[in-house]
Amino acid sequence: MIPATFDYRRADSVADALALLHEYGDEAKLLAGGHSLLPLMKLRLATPQMLVDVGRLGQLSYVRQEGDEVAIGALTRHRDLEVSEVARHSVPVLAHVAGQVGDPQVRHRGTIGGSIAHGDPASDLPAVVLALGGTLVVDGPGGRREIPSTEFFTGFLETAVRPDEMLVEIRVASTAGGWSFQKFNRRAQDWAIVGAVAVAAADGATRVSLVHMGATPLRAAATESALAGGATPAEAAAVAAEGLEPPSDANASREYRRHLAEVLVRRALEDVSLGHG
């Protein structure tokens, strides 16, 4: 379990990190908490030639209220998000889910930016950001640009972040209504076999996203449009897996995942309709 050799540079600022990414191009990979990247490197599924360590950019570790939005620095660790008073007050679903990622040791190292930039469909935080209708802020040679979460996840472990860009901030709208996170797994520390997030948004709509139900983190589009058309939670949940092609693996068959999605979305929608959260 020893990674292939690589070279290492520690970035002292975002500008420094971007310069190193520019210098090393496709050979470079950003290292934040490393809890998605190191396992891949140990299995040699990832063999970057250069690691650019952004883990000490303390200026990107924050949770701030900015008007109706909450801004989260990309280097904010899961544990810091879990206990953030701002997050607990303004986006409690995000604080709650941050406390459900992995186990304590993972939450002490893993960062929200790393989790989202990794783009793993089995991760919890990308799904929450989708359900919150969030925006991802990336910095690069052309300056900062904002990417809607619905356009961010482009394929399996692929995102809209370009090789010379870096995710620096996650922005989500404050919520006042109900929310629910349903995670089905066998052991506390495992990834969700399937997960569902439902959030009552400020505009009156209910947004629903799914964990581990396709190649990317995704919104449950059929459920959302059924709800918009006046369907009950049970009716909307019955179409949760419509059009989705979840993976089959050692934990669950595709059919079982589709079944789980329907059950978990129903539970989540019932929670939200009862104003839970």
Place this chain on the structure above:
Amino acid sequence: MTVVREIDVEVRVNGAAYRCGVPPRLTLADFLRERCGLTGTHLGCEHGVCGACTVLLDGEAVRSCLVFAVQADGAEVTTVEGMAGPGDELSPVQAAFRDHHGLQCGFCTPGFVVSVTAFLRDHPDPTDEEIRQGLSGNLCRCTGYQGIIAAVRAAAGQHARRGREEPTAAHP
């Protein structure tokens, strides 16, 4: 092929400074075991599941197999070797593990002792549910966990409170 370049790091481990050049791919776990000679930190799965390699990094429980030594440059690390008191007296957590059969083969124990020590610092009076959540990142294949939970309860002082409900005359 990348040229392997050694990078100088300085890590304070259990209060002592260790300074040396390391290849970037050396994990903190291997740094502790091979460079510092501190073999109390055990490696089980080596990919972030079992928790046997848990150490305190600037006070927080982390898996040393998922941290590169270069990432710990300048940091303060506490391993299981740093838990015992003066004169090698067992720490309250270590003593509770011994008293309550919190270990059998002992392989996972360093990770558990480190996790529990940090957990009780942050949760001095935990519920059983909090104990189970707090230890969800450590696996044990011998005990079935019940002895470990009992040890944590005891170390947290809950055992002492139960004792007070059945007072004995012998206490001064």
